[in-house]
Amino acid sequence: MYDGFAQYYDAVMGAPTARLERLAEFVADYGPTGGRALELGCGTGLLLEHLQPDFECSGLDSSPSMLEIAGRRCPAASLYLADMTNFRIGGAFDVIYSLFDTLNHVSPVERWSDVFRLAAEHLRVGGLLVFDVNTRxxxxxxxxxxxxxxxxxxxxxxxxxxxxxxxxxxxxxxxxxxxxxxxxxxxxxxxxxAVGLEEIEARLHPWFSVLARVDEAGLPAGEISGHVYYACRRR
Ligand SMILES: C[S@@+](CC[C@H](N)C(=O)[O-])C[C@H]1O[C@@H](n2cnc3c(N)ncnc32)[C@H](O)[C@@H]1O
CATH class of the missing domain: 2.20.130 (S-adenosyl-L-methionine-dependent methyltransferases)
Structure with a gap:
């Protein structure tokens, strides 16, 4: 997945404007605005590049080709070839995020709980989890x-x-x-x-409180929204 396509990814997907706006807004609203950040499914490093001035950045991805491009784009970031449903990175993070419907790539749905559990284990208490999903x-x-x-x-x-x-x-x-x-x-x-929002929130519940659930425009989102962004606090 994303191997041959990696070299075309940036040009096909365009500038990551909407997801960067939501991420920046969540970080500004719920903090912290600095510290250690980890991206799950960092792809070619489009988002890591923008966080680098404020955060000590790490990223993981299961595609070697995507990660190679991320390495060229973000030489200061710590990058890991790893599966977001099964990874271990030392130290605690302040922010963990996974954007551009990366979570939708994970199936079956039980593995979403693995991702949330691992995010919780890698976040400090009070840390922020941000992710987005394509709705059904x-x-x-x-x-x-x-x-x-x-x-x-x-x-x-x-x-x-x-x-x-x-x-x-x-x-x-x-x-x-x-x-x-x-x-x-x-x-x-x-x-x-496709996973329903109620099920996503039930799977988050053991570790996270949902702080915000918004659509592409930053307005309250529901099942009929196309794209939903979550900000969650590690309890
Ligand atoms: C749609 S791209 C998003 C990339 C980046 N987050 C962005 O916003 O441009 C999804 C990325 O998730 C990675 N990915 C998919 N499943 C994964 C998994 N189980 N573990 C780690 N990375 C995964 C893919 O290799 C790809 O780079």
Whole structure:
């Protein structure tokens, strides 16, 4: 997952404006505004780069190719090739965050509890957990939309979201890349799991209090919001 596609990721996804705004707002509202920060699923380091002036940054990701780009972008960050459902990093963090629907990549849903438990174990008491999710509403909308296609560095990238059948909570992001010249086309499939907000909050409950649940615009979010951002306090 995210291996061949890593080199196109930044250009296809664009500037991380909305998620950075939500993260900055949560950190300003609920603190701390400095200390140690850890990103779960840090990808190419787009967000770590922005936190670096204020935080001592660490990131983990399961894709070596994404992590390699993050290493070039954020040479001062501590980076780990690791699975967010099963990792151990020394010391306590002040902020742990996981953005751009990274948690949706984790399935089955029982493993979301592993992520929350590990986040709790790696945060100091009172520390902040920030994450976002694509809701079922958004994933279903995407699966009904036409495939989306764009040119990046001479390559054609086509993105199509499908749902295997209407009884499943798994949606698949099919990424087809036709590189320029003689290079072979390749495809990757990134699955995303839809999980209801009530279930997410029940799984957070053993370790976290929910401080805020907002949509892309920073307004109170619900199941019909496309994208939901959570700020949670480690009890
Ligand atoms: C949509 S990207 C988000 C990257 C970054 N957070 C951002 O905002 O640009 C999801 C990232 O999560 C990583 N990922 C997916 N499942 C993971 C897992 N179980 N453990 C660690 N990283 C994972 C992928 O390799 C990918 O880099």
């Amino acid at each position: 509403t958004r994933l279903a909308d995407l699966s009904r939309a036409e495939p989306w296609s764009l040119e990046v560095d001479g390559a054609r990238v086509v993105l199509d979201v499908t749902q295997a059948d209407s009884s499943t909570d798994i949606f698949e992001f099919h990424i087809d890349v036709s590189p320029p010249g003689e290079r072979e086309p390749f495809s990757e499939v990134v699955p995303e799991l």
